[in-house]
Amino acid sequence: MLAPTRTLLLILVAAVAVGLTEGPGAQAPTESPDLAMYQRIRDEGTARSQVMRYASELMDGIGPRLTGSPNLAQAVAWAVDTLRATGATNARPESWGEFGMGWQQRNVWARLVEPDAHNFVAAAAPWSPPTRGPVSGPVVRVSGFGDESGFAPLRGKLRGSIVLLGKSGGIPATPPIEKPLFERLDAAQLSELAQDTPGPPADDTLLERAYAAGEFAERMGRFFADEGVLAVMVPSGNNPSGGVSGGTLNVDNNYNFGYHAHLKARAMRVPLLVIAVEEYLRMERLIERGVPVRVEANVDVEFTGDRVEGFNVLAEIPGTDARHRDEIVMTSAHLDSWAVGTGATDDGAGVVMVMEAVRILGALGMRPVRTVRIALWTGEEQGLLGSSAYVARHVAEAPRAASPEQMRLPPAFRRRVGPFTLKPDHSRISAVYNVDLGAGRIRGVGVGGNRALMPIFQQWLAPLADLGATLVTMRPRCAGDCRPFAEAGIPTPGVWQDPLEYDTRTHHTTSDTFDRLIPDDLRQASIVLATLLYNTAMREEMLPRVP
DSSP states (O other): OOOOOSOHHHHHHHHHHTOOOSSTTOOOOOOOOOHHHHHHHHHHHHHSOOHHHHHIIIIIIIOOOOTTSHHHHHHHHHHHHHHHHHTOEEEEEEEEEEEEEEEEEEEEEEEEEESSOEEOOEEEOTTOOOOSSOEEEEEEEEEOOSSGGGTGGGTTSOTTOEEEEEOOSSOSSOOOOOSOSOBOOOHHHHHHHHSOOOOOOOOTTHHHHHHHHHHHHHHHHHHHHHTTOOEEEEEOOOOTTOOSOTTOOBOSGGGSSSTTTTSGGGOOOSOEEEEOHHHHHHHHHHHHTTOOOEEEEEEEEEEEEEEEEEEEEEEEEOOOOTTTTTOEEEEEEEOOOOSSTTOIIIIIHHHHHHHHHHHHHHHTTOOOSSEEEEEEEOSGGGTSHHHHHHHHHHTEEOOBOOSHHHHTSOGGGSOBOSOOEEOGGGGTEEEEEEOOSOSOOEEEEEOTTOGGGHHHHHHHHGGGGGGTOOEEESSOOOOGGGHHHHHTTOOOOEEEEOOBTIIIIITTBTTOSGGGOOHHHHHHHHHHHHHHHHHHHHSSSOOOOOO
16 A cells, blocks of 8 residues: 655755756756655555446446457547546547558457367467357468568468467567566666666668568468368467466467458458467477367357557646647556457556546646646557557658558558658647556656756656655657657657566466556556656656657
8 A cells, every 4th residue: 555655845855955966067957756646645545445447347348349349439438437536527538540451359269189188278360250150170280481482392282171370479489487487676677777878779671570570470360261271270489587487378460360350351351260379389299290189169259340449548637727738748558458468557557547637637637737648549559550540640750661661550550751741749748658567656757868857857766765766867768659749859758667577477478467467556646757747747848859
């Protein structure tokens, strides 16, 4: 349970006394945090928190929220209604355009019938077609291949079979779990993160190569369909920690026959199942020994529309100062998820944190100088579709590369080849606080190379030190939907959170459920976020931008 502190003023005085400066010899700007408001935010976020209620309603009551699915439509309606109940104004869905096909699982199962009877841990890959009833066939193992030369040896040999395909998002192996899957940042890690260390240079061709491989995977899927394959099975991708084993499934677009399977013109033509890595390895060993293997499967899925529209959710606490009320402080997270688990840590936790932060400020009767806007994006998992469309419409738009290699990518990932055309909100947005890195408590802020923000956040976080929020670093922390804003030059201070099990166990897996959430962490994160929003909204000036 988060306990209100009685030492906020002492902490602030001590922090300023040690010289929170912009650099050697520089004088830090005085931010003068409103410590009475800090305490009120803590009291409201501790004693009357709604964050776990929001989490249960979203994750337990609605469940997974694949973009375009009926569940996501339900989540959009829930978010609008819930934000209205917090007192936020103008809560509404805003269309970002046509997405593609709606899809949901209904009753998906697979089982070994020879040489033994055994129920598999399995799920349909998103946008897989159905089998139209149970199918049964011999299992044929096909090693992965990267070009059309792999088709010739298989022609005429696959009809009526179920293919065990050696293609996955990770190594089909079960490494021993030698370290805990759960982690909190310790003092040494926070100290290291505080160092101004440049990251490795980005590989500009990585996405091009990934989407080129996805384009070939589309052709592979069409080949299997033309050859009369009943279904294809791929192993769940594991990770070096071994956390996605033991029956946990990782099911995202790495397993689709291509990255555009949600588009009707590029739809998968053969049912695709993701199975636990242990199931895959058992069948592989049996086949290598010459033991006949037979599987029965039922992929009962439903397509719910061919041209489903995508919607973000927006709402505000309106600014009240005549000079600054058109300026905006944004907080955001993405409402969509993948189709297994219930999207708890990616990114339901972010959703309920930002909703709770806005609820706290509304409950305190906040009358901000500038407008606080919450945005819940959709289509994030398919390439930042909702947030990039919002930025292009309201903030800034730029021409993008149109080479064949670049046109494979979602618009947000294509190279910019000309200057931005600025939209009205570009000059109005002070900052965007996007939360999309799990469910851990907030340990600090990364300012992404904007040195002028360092002393500001040092002073803002000083009274929160007893909550564990102490880190201010030059390193960027721009995950997912903040990227289109950052590219347009908008400040996107990123929150550093305790990792917990995000990278080892829950990211895009069947384990991404309500049970992986820690109430104290969500309460702490909501309090810290509400405090940052309050300070940014009440500051005399907008946050400085990189020149």
